[in-house]
Amino acid sequence: MRSSEKISRASRPHRILSTVHLAHLRLRDFRNYQRLDANFPPGFHVLLGDNAQGKTNILEAIYLMATLRSFRGVGSAQMIRHGQRGYFVGGKVIGQSEHEIKMFWSARERNLTLDARPVKKLGDYLGTLRTVVFCTEDLQLVKGTGRTRRRFLDLLLSQTQPGYLALLQRYMHAVRSRNALLKQFSPDPRLLDSFSDELVKLGNDIITHRRELIPKLSPLARLAYRRISNDAEELRIAYAPSVKTDFTVELAQVRERERRFRATLIGPHRDDLQLLLNEKSSAQFGSEGQKRTLAVALKMAQAEYLTGIHGSPPVLLIDDVMGELDVKRRSGLLPLLERARETSGQVFMTCTEENWPRELSRDLQRWEVKGGSLQQIG
Secondary structure (H helix, E strand, O other): OOHHHHHHHHHOOOOOOOOOEEEEEEEEEEOOEEEEEEEOOOEEEEEEOOOOOOHHHHHHHHHHHHHOOOOOOOOHHHHEOOOOOEEEEEEEEEOOOEEEEEEEEEOOOEEEEEOOEEOOOHHHHOOOOOEEEEOHHHHHHHHOOHHHHHHHHHHHHHHHOOOHHHHHHHHHHHHHHHHHHHOOOOOOHHHHHHHHHHHHHHHHHHHHHHHHHHHHHHHHHHHHHHHHHOOOOOEEEEEEOOOOOOHHHHHHHOHHHHHHHOOOOOOHHHOEEEEEEOOEEHHHHOOHHHHHHHHHHHHHHHHHHHHHHHOOOOEEEEEOHHHHOOHHHHHHHHHHHHHHHHOOOEEEEEEOHHHOOHHHOOOEEEEEEEOOEEEEEO
């Protein structure tokens, strides 16, 4: 057995403490849904329908409840049904306890409540529902900018490390404040030093968290990639911080450049992940198939890591990914889905009839999605 396989198995819980699932979903004026109320038990839910009928919108609403973001990378205004002033997304989440989520967004009003109480700190809310989404946008993890990969790391740390989100928010506030000062014609040097000290203190903590995460995540991603690609290439993930050794010293060294560019040029907000296949950059040298496989492997690693940390699997949201993978690569994804079945987890998968995954033909609940309506079928 390879060492990465040993690490991967060791990271899994010996037993599932409790499963968490979305028991009810309620939508009002969200995307193409005027009104939706649906109950979902644990297990596999396959959303079937033609394109542009609203399958992905359901996954987007579930992900929105979990992360307060759209995985499509759009703002809230674009999720309002045409001609309406705002949207409502709500649901009931059942795990060790039961929680009620309600969120309303309009240009003038934004409300988020958990169990009928306004959410004041996002850190207290995140984790109520944990999801991992597999979608075409995942390709940006490989092909996109470092910001996409930083967001991937930060979401995983926010889902597993209490206090990380608040730390990240304080750091980004320090970056913005420091940038505003650098934009002045003659910045106050003492004030700049004060912001720099805050930046270094918070930034070093973020770097430590990210540096400690990579050796835990990397073996899971390597094993997932081997499963999907049938050992075609060797994947290596490396943390690439913009700070090489000493944040304070390096910040002082770029002071003159910062004054010219009027921005903070180094720090965790400039970090990246190196994704290497056989020691070559996957973004530069990988084929489209390799990039797609790598993106799926990263998400599988995310799901495995969350399960190992929390003792329960996240809700899996799979948006037509099966249709994009050939038979060989599709079979590599099946162990993750089988594990979800074994642990009574919950999976939502969108498909058209043409790319229906026959490998998952048992124990499924099928739903027809048509023109912004959802109906359970045989």
